[in-house]
Amino acid sequence: MNGHCLLEIKNLDAGYGAVPVLFGIDLSVCAGEIVALVGSNGAGKTTLLRTISRILPARGTLRFAGEDLLPMTPEATFSRGLxxxxxxxxxxxxxxxxxxxxxxxxxxxxxxxxxxxxxxxxxxxxxxxxxxxxxxxxxxxxxxxxxxxxxxxxxPRLLLIDEMSLGLAPVIVDQLLVVLQEIRAQGVTVLLVEQDVFAAFSIADRAYVMETGRIVREGPVATLADDPTVRDAYLGTAG
Structure with missing residues (x-):
């Protein structure tokens, strides 16, 4: 990982009212990275983004650029560049x-x-x-x-992108992936939430795999792409 950790999440629990959705999430995004968060529909990816943006209450550690986000409003979080x-x-x-x-x-x-x-x-x-x-x-x-x-x-200092490829033709997705790399080159850090694991892995430095509200795999994209479990579940190439 290059640069300091812009977003730090440790042991984060969150949900909707009395319904828990996220369990003990540990995740970090360092300045200058593109980090992918992948998983099937309903895994909790959007819930995590809504929690980071302070739309949903949470317990645990949630810090952005060294500041504690948990007591902040969505407006305050947005104003800080998230x-x-x-x-x-x-x-x-x-x-x-x-x-x-x-x-x-x-x-x-x-x-x-x-x-x-x-x-x-x-x-x-x-x-x-x-x-x-x-x-x-x-x-x-x-x-x-x-x-x-x-x-x-x-x-933004950190751009959170939720399901960028949803419903789009592959040629459009490819164009947007190129733009994301240009955005990163301009100094914006990116957390990309995607069901399209091929697309996410094609540009990300690191990735987290989420299942039923938990992070089950994490690491450099090249390592995860070679993980038989990840390949079988998300890349369609068991090996």
């Missing part, structure tokens, strides 16, 4: 692309957003072409690009 791209994009369909992007800046203290627009348009040229189009009228892939660009407008 920004989530939610599953299903959750754009404002009746607003234009540019208006959606502007929503990402609402907690920024600086008001010079012109440069940010140019930066995200450089990553996603189609959004510049479609900037006056209603977000709800775009394709799924374009909406995912818009959701990622909106998050980048917030100047």
């Amino acid at each position: 920004v989530q791209v939610p599953e299903g994009r959750q754009l404002f369909g009746g607003m234009t692309v540019a208006e959606n992007l502007l929503m990402g800046t609402y907690r920024r203290r600086d008001k010079d957003v012109a440069q940010s627009f140019e930066q995200v348009y450089a990553l996603f040229p189609i959004l510049k072409e479609r900037r006056r189009q209603l977000a709800g009228n775009m394709s799924g892939g374009e909406q995912q690009m818009c959701a990622m660009a909106r998050a980048l407008m917030a100047h």
